[in-house]
Amino acid sequence: MARSSASALSTPLSARLPAALLALAAGAFLLWGAGFAGADALHDTAHDARHAMGLPCH
């Protein structure tokens, strides 16, 4: 009886994992996919994102 109310308090990991993977894939595409795209605008966007995340650059 107390089980249903306890499970409603926290989101199960199985429900959060797909969202986390999606964010990870989108971030990886933004950083590396856009970096290799060649277009200056895309490259600048990825470059700014890299600096914003504190990753080593130049």
Ligand SMILES: [Zn+2]
């Ligand atoms: Zn840089």
